[in-house]
Amino acid sequence: MSSFRAQKMAKKKQEILRSAAAVLIEKGYQGTTMEEIAAKLLMTKGSMYYYFKNKDDLLHQCHLMIMELCLEGIETVFNSDCTPIEKLRNAIKEHILLATSEKSMFMALAKPNHNFSDEQLKEVLELRKIYSQYFDRIINEGIEKQVFENVDVKMARLIILGALNWIQEWYDQDGPQSAEEISDAYARYLLKMIIKEK
Amino acid sequence: MSSFRAQKMAKKKQEILRSAAAVLIEKGYQGTTMEEIAAKLLMTKGSMYYYFKNKDDLLHQCHLMIMELCLEGIETVFNSDCTPIEKLRNAIKEHILLATSEKSMFMALAKPNHNFSDEQLKEVLELRKIYSQYFDRIINEGIEKQVFENVDVKMARLIILGALNWIQEWYDQDGPQSAEEISDAYARYLLKMIIKEK
Amino acid sequence: MSSFRAQKMAKKKQEILRSAAAVLIEKGYQGTTMEEIAAKLLMTKGSMYYYFKNKDDLLHQCHLMIMELCLEGIETVFNSDCTPIEKLRNAIKEHILLATSEKSMFMALAKPNHNFSDEQLKEVLELRKIYSQYFDRIINEGIEKQVFENVDVKMARLIILGALNWIQEWYDQDGPQSAEEISDAYARYLLKMIIKEK
Amino acid sequence: MSSFRAQKMAKKKQEILRSAAAVLIEKGYQGTTMEEIAAKLLMTKGSMYYYFKNKDDLLHQCHLMIMELCLEGIETVFNSDCTPIEKLRNAIKEHILLATSEKSMFMALAKPNHNFSDEQLKEVLELRKIYSQYFDRIINEGIEKQVFENVDVKMARLIILGALNWIQEWYDQDGPQSAEEISDAYARYLLKMIIKEK
DNA sequence: GATGAATGAGCGTTCATTCAT
DNA sequence: TATGAATGAACGCTCATTCAT
Numbered sequence: 001m002s003s004f005r006a007q008k009m010a011k012k013k014q015e016i017l018r019s020a021a022a023v024l025i026e027k028g029y030q031g032t033t034m035e036e037i038a039a040k041l042l043m044t045k046g047s048m049y050y051y052f053k054n055k056d057d058l059l060h061q062c063h064l065m066i067m068e069l070c071l072e073g074i075e076t077v078f079n080s081d082c083t084p085i086e087k088l089r090n091a092i093k094e095h096i097l098l099a100t101s102e103k104s105m106f107m108a109l110a111k112p113n114h115n116f117s118d119e120q121l122k123e124v125l126e127l128r129k130i131y132s133q134y135f136d137r138i139i140n141e142g143i144e145k146q147v148f149e150n151v152d153v154k155m156a157r158l159i160i161l162g163a164l165n166w167i168q169e170w171y172d173q174d175g176p177q178s179a180e181e182i183s184d185a186y187a188r189y190l191l192k193m194i195i196k197e198k
Numbered sequence: 199m200s201s202f203r204a205q206k207m208a209k210k211k212q213e214i215l216r217s218a219a220a221v222l223i224e225k226g227y228q229g230t231t232m233e234e235i236a237a238k239l240l241m242t243k244g245s246m247y248y249y250f251k252n253k254d255d256l257l258h259q260c261h262l263m264i265m266e267l268c269l270e271g272i273e274t275v276f277n278s279d280c281t282p283i284e285k286l287r288n289a290i291k292e293h294i295l296l297a298t299s300e301k302s303m304f305m306a307l308a309k310p311n312h313n314f315s316d317e318q319l320k321e322v323l324e325l326r327k328i329y330s331q332y333f334d335r336i337i338n339e340g341i342e343k344q345v346f347e348n349v350d351v352k353m354a355r356l357i358i359l360g361a362l363n364w365i366q367e368w369y370d371q372d373g374p375q376s377a378e379e380i381s382d383a384y385a386r387y388l389l390k391m392i393i394k395e396k
Numbered sequence: 397m398s399s400f401r402a403q404k405m406a407k408k409k410q411e412i413l414r415s416a417a418a419v420l421i422e423k424g425y426q427g428t429t430m431e432e433i434a435a436k437l438l439m440t441k442g443s444m445y446y447y448f449k450n451k452d453d454l455l456h457q458c459h460l461m462i463m464e465l466c467l468e469g470i471e472t473v474f475n476s477d478c479t480p481i482e483k484l485r486n487a488i489k490e491h492i493l494l495a496t497s498e499k500s501m502f503m504a505l506a507k508p509n510h511n512f513s514d515e516q517l518k519e520v521l522e523l524r525k526i527y528s529q530y531f532d533r534i535i536n537e538g539i540e541k542q543v544f545e546n547v548d549v550k551m552a553r554l555i556i557l558g559a560l561n562w563i564q565e566w567y568d569q570d571g572p573q574s575a576e577e578i579s580d581a582y583a584r585y586l587l588k589m590i591i592k593e594k
Numbered sequence: 595m596s597s598f599r600a601q602k603m604a605k606k607k608q609e610i611l612r613s614a615a616a617v618l619i620e621k622g623y624q625g626t627t628m629e630e631i632a633a634k635l636l637m638t639k640g641s642m643y644y645y646f647k648n649k650d651d652l653l654h655q656c657h658l659m660i661m662e663l664c665l666e667g668i669e670t671v672f673n674s675d676c677t678p679i680e681k682l683r684n685a686i687k688e689h690i691l692l693a694t695s696e697k698s699m700f701m702a703l704a705k706p707n708h709n710f711s712d713e714q715l716k717e718v719l720e721l722r723k724i725y726s727q728y729f730d731r732i733i734n735e736g737i738e739k740q741v742f743e744n745v746d747v748k749m750a751r752l753i754i755l756g757a758l759n760w761i762q763e764w765y766d767q768d769g770p771q772s773a774e775e776i777s778d779a780y781a782r783y784l785l786k787m788i789i790k791e792k
Numbered sequence: 793g794a795t796g797a798a799t800g801a802g803c804g805t806t807c808a809t810t811c812a813t
Numbered sequence: 814t815a816t817g818a819a820t821g822a823a824c825g826c827t828c829a830t831t832c833a834t
Contacts, residue, residue, distance in 0.1 A: 030228030030229050031227075031228050033829085034829060035829095044794070045828090045830090047793075049829095049830070155383040158364065159361040159387055160361075162362070163357040163360040165367075166359065192347075192390070193388065231802085231803065241820090243803090243804080244806085247805070423708065424624065426623075426624030430826085431823090441824090442799060451826090510625070551776070551779040554764065559756040559757045562759055562760065585749065585788070588787050589784065589786050590783070629808095637816090639816095643809070644815070
């Protein structure tokens with residue numbers, strides 16, 4: 001079947017995406033060259049165009065892959081039968097672990113590239129929105145169950161995600177704090193922000 | 199006096215820096231071209247080299263100018279005789295106002311560029327550190343006076359600054375929330391995170 | 397084998413070097429543009445960077461190629477079993493033929509460029525020194541065999557090479573004198589300068 | 595009278611030319627910037643355009659000034675009542691002294707620039723021809739008086755001038771040989787080349 | 793499928809030149 | 814006269830993209 005070929009191609013694509021994501025996160029879109037991505041995979045830059053239409057396409061699919069990973073994580077958290085407090089704590093921890101893991105990609109690519117077509121942009125933003133909404137839903141759950149303060153959900157979520165996304169700017173794998181410690185502290189403080197005081 | 203000329207040149211430099219900061223924030227270092235900076239001022243890119251040695255110099259001074267503005271703001275806040283709670287609230291508000299003002303520059307330039315010389319990098323990071331330390335000192339004051347929880351100061355500060363710096367990623371001058379409203383909400387929630395409950 | 401590709405690349409490099417040498421000799425280092433070199437070969441300047449790291453690299457290799465050609469010629473002359481007189485005559489003629497041949501490059505590049513790295517400069521000067529020394533050795537041989545006057549070898553050599561290198565400044569392929577005639581005259585007069593009179 | 599103004603201007607021109615010649619000889623036409631020339635005279639580059647139409651004009655007048663100096667020297671030598679041998683010796687020495695003097699300009703500017711207008715080129719070449727002809731005339735005198743061999747005058751002159759002009763390529767004010775020693779050696783050897791043997 | 797080679801558009805930078813003051 | 818300021822053309826170089834093989 002051709003599905004064999006297709007599978008092989010998909011695998012290669014994944015490989016490229018992973019490599020590309022790493023470089024892209026480190027150097028930014030403009031600072032990353034096709035050659036650099038290719039070199040890391042022992043390919044030539046010409047070959048990349050067999051798998052991706054162009055650099056923007058590559059970046060776009062990078063975003064999609066990363067967002068998919070994130071969504072997977074948060075869905076699991078959301079669908080668990082924990083309390084809202086537990087869910088928010090887990091969502092925060094999951095986010096941080098993803099953002100600091102060696103695969104370390106993530107929302108790192110803060111601004112979906114300016115070169116993106118409307119189509120591409122819409123797609124990424126949609127996923128991002130879905131991701132955000134999971135947080136909103138968790139927060140809403142907490143408010144309804146009266147364990148969270150009656151906060152402005154959007155504001156609270158923006159503060160939380162902002163705090164989380166900033167981690168990549170300063171996180172150092174060899175720094176004094178482990179990802180585990182960081183995620184503990186972040187979860188604790190951010191929860192305190194919205195948990196209802198007895 | 200020649201100081202007249204010098205003054206005029208300084209003014210032009212400021213003008214260029216402001217224009218550069220705007221582009222820089224929107225497009226990032228690599229995405230910013232000398233031509234675009236110049237075009238916004240109805241100049242030609244060649245002219246920029248009369249005022250700045252090169253792109254890195256221009257961008258470096260951009261960082262310095264922005265950080266200076268920030269430092270001015272926080273110093274005033276810190277040296278006022280408010281309570282730690284008031285100080286933190288004001289620091290947060292000031293930061294947001296700067297980040298959303300039309301002059302809109304700021305720490306936007308998350309990662310001082312890779313091309314920077316060690317000298318330049320050190321200079322910017324130093325200023326950034328000073329800025330951060332003001333927050334640390336405010337938080338410490340609050341802990342000492344027992345109005346803040348006994349938090350990990352560094353973590354708390356990172357959460358706060360992360361939340362604040364993310365605003366630029368989504369803030370829209372014509373959006374539903376005014377900068378005023380945003381800064382109110384942010385201050386309230388972030389303060390709740392560290393204020394000691396009675 | 398990959399040696400096929402390598403060979404093809406080497407050939408192209410040679411081609412480019414020859415073109416570059418021609419322009420270089422005519423216009424000097426600063427006057428030579430990558431575009432002009434490329435245009436002569438119906439290439440675009442961007443392509444040159446596939447073969448050479450940068451302009452300095454290209455020009456440096458130009459020097460090396462030219463010097464190699466010169467050294468080949470003089471080595472053959474020196475290692476022949478002619479008398480010193482014959483050797484000097486042949487060395488002069490060989491030099492002129494090279495300098496006036498259509499491949500016309502040569503020591504034309506009087507001053508190895510200022511932009512050259514120390515490494516590059518050293519390399520070129522070393523080759524140049526070797527070339528000069530062949531002349532010195534021929535002259536010394538003549539002195540020892542008492543067919544040449546007891547001249548200051550360095551001075552004599554400088555006079556000879558100076559006279560030879562000047563030819564490119566005025567030689568015109570379509571001028572009244574053929575390269576052959578010129579080299580005859582030069583050899584005769586320059587020899588008379590140092591040959592011992594009976 | 596306006597001749598006062600004119601005189602002052604002429605003086606300034608001379609000053610600029612001298613400074614320009616020094617830089618031009620050291621760095622070549624393309625390597626020399628108007629700014630550099632101006633800076634040496636504590637002027638701004640814009641001011642140079644009051645005295646010279648453009649860079650080519652400046653270079654052109656440089657050539658003229660230099661050639662004038664050379665012509666002065668050789669005329670004096672030629673019109674003296676020395677023997678042809680003495681005259682040639684003196685011409686050679688004079689040439690070398692000029693070429694190595696601290697004012698060190700001279701035919702250094704080997705190739706009248708490519709940008710020169712036909713008019714400018716013609717003018718320089720004309721002066722250069724006159725200079726050459728003085729050598730020819732001296733040589734001819736020597737032949738007629740039977741103190742020189744019956745050489746091809748043009749060839750002999752080209753050899754001599756070539757040898758002389760090469761000196762600038764290697765002469766080092768702080769080198770082992772003084773200009774005096776060099777000119778002695780050059781005169782001796784070059785004369786031997788054409789003097790009739792008894 | 794993969795690559796060597798070429799292309800062309802664009803960028804940072806330099807610099808001769810101009811011109812109002 | 815002299816200069817501060819601006820301009821624009823040109824150059825070296827990079828890099829995404831293409832395409833024949």
